[in-house]
């Protein structure tokens with residue numbers, strides 16, 4: 570057989586997919602698994618949104634099963650622009666938006682449009698698992714900058730500055746963040762904008778969780794005129810409307826970048842999922858979205874509190890922050906792992922096999938993030954979240 574492309578060996582299988590496989594196998598054997606691993610909302614898609622989709626399916630089946638323009642249905646563009654005005658108080662033009670197959674395609678298309686061989690892309694350690702991989706796919710090099718629990722996992726501007734070179738093409742980060750749940754502070758966001766101007770690089774802001782904030786506020790980079798021409802914001806309908814399997818998202822950014830992304834998309838996915846675009850138009854109706862957000866945030870905040878309190882009470886030897894947003898808590902397990910003489914990957918595997926609690930090991934999010942685990946709080950109710958933490962305690966005590 571002729572050799573595969575070198576790129577394939579540079580990409581690591583996603584630990585999240587790996588954990589999904591283990592959990593699926595346990596479930597096939599009728600084992601109840603406490604799911605603290607994947608960012609899969611356990612709430613169903615809202616009925617009003619589904620009803621609208623079914624109605625369009627029945628009344629106009631050709632519309633639902635047809636291609637759309639590459640950049641998305643115009644009505645959806647208009648809804649996105651109106652939504653950004655209502656929630657973000659930002660003015661975005663129709664030609665500054667492109668619809669994508671989830672944020673995953675959004676991140677890849679952004680990387681393909683901006684990066685090339687020789688470029689360096691700065692990202693946080695920990696970072697969402699896609700960032701280094703889309704960077705590598707685009708031929709560029711990921712450069713990590715460590716975030717620390719003692720600093721609330723906020724990006725550290727001094728450490729970032731040390732990593733900036735002539736080759737720096739972009740900084741990519743999420744706020745609210747996966748895996749740490751931190752929401753970027755205004756002065757740090759402004760510091761990043763200043764750095765991007767001084768050193769002429771792009772800012773790629775992953776806003777997947779911009780509506781899932783329990784304390785504080787989302788920092789809208791686009792509110793700041795001097796940030797607009799260099800900031801690309803990647804969004805998804807997977808998280809707040811719980812439409813993960815619908816595969817839909819969007820990007821807003823400078824029109825030249827959006828056109829470039831659309832050009833590449835013509836030859837990758839051609840256009841995004843049509844039924845999902847119809848559902849998204851319904852979700853973006855302001856009264857529908859406000860109602861869904863209010864409901865979702867109430868449930869997730871209670872779950873966040875339950876997980877955080879359980880960790881504080883049952884695992885006093887670990888270090889973490891109370892997540893202000895997103896769906897995750899990132900737990901520094903150094904003290905525990907040292908005593909158990911285990912690494913974070915072994916801990917994840919042994920825990921799921923012995924106690925049927927699924928978590929993700931920290932090393933998956935960056936080289937310096939080993940010795941952590943990521944816990945998701947949206948996939949289980951409060952009682953099962955507490956049970957999950959009790960089982961982690963039991964596992965640690967039995968192994969000591």
Ligand SMILES: Cc1ncc(COP(=O)(O)O)c(C=O)c1O
Nearest residue numbers: 671672673697743747777805807
């Ligand atoms: C920060 C972040 N960005 C992007 C994604 C990908 O989301 P999508 O389902 O829209 O591809 C996720 C999914 O968990 C995420 O956490």
